[in-house]
Amino acid sequence: MQIESINTTPMGLYLEDFEVGMTFFSGTYPPLTATQIVEFASEFDPQPFHLDPIAARDTFFEGLAASGWHTAAISMRLLVQSVPVQGGLIGAGSELAWPLAVRPGDVLRLVVTVQNVRGSLSKPDRGYVVVQMETLNQNDEVVQRGKARMLAFKKPTA
Template sequence: MTERYLEDFTVGQTFRSGQVPLDAERIKTFAAEFDPQPFHLDETAARDTIFRGLAASGWHTAAVTMRLLVESDLKPAGGIVGAGFDEFRWPRPVRPGDELRVESEVLEVRPSRSRPDQG
């Protein structure tokens, strides 16, 4: 798919990504380097935490989400840059065996006030 420009988007348009499965090894590998907390590193230790079992780091799921967005058909011209988030929540834990995917919906199409040349 080629890059999309502002005029290529319509309200209600949806974009779906592929899926990324997370297993215990991937969860622990990410956590060991970037979020070394017991509930991300060790099944036994994780049982006695708020998660009651091994759970992926929220930052791991955020990184996977970014990959899925970049690889989806969304493809805004110039890339996904500086979008920002008003809210960022992890409503429930991601467990070994879960698969992550992203679905994006266009809610509004308007030129940027601060960067009108970028949509």
């Protein structure tokens, strides 16, 4: 089952609404600018390849590259906008990898696929949804890959 930007679900999804294989597609994040990359890095990841386009030429990245944490922050925004979990997205662990640098001008989007859904063994009102996330640029290249475990509540019983 594929779902594109299901923000039309006003109340959000409960644990029972998720199925293995469900895929969510976000909209796009506007083109990232060099100024945004530098501003984020100045506060959170002050390294030459994130701060100075000229100095960045002589680094591993061979040019200005967004911090992986900047990419993760954008991906989180796209996740919240495209996977409406009832009660909000509450993380219960994740893994992230950045196979390709994000550059000025990149337009990012997110594809999220449900891998596992299970109820909690100790708390009967909730469970966990495990998702695979891929953040792609405008060329459909994966710039971030992640796996996250999210808390989801069961539908209230009457």
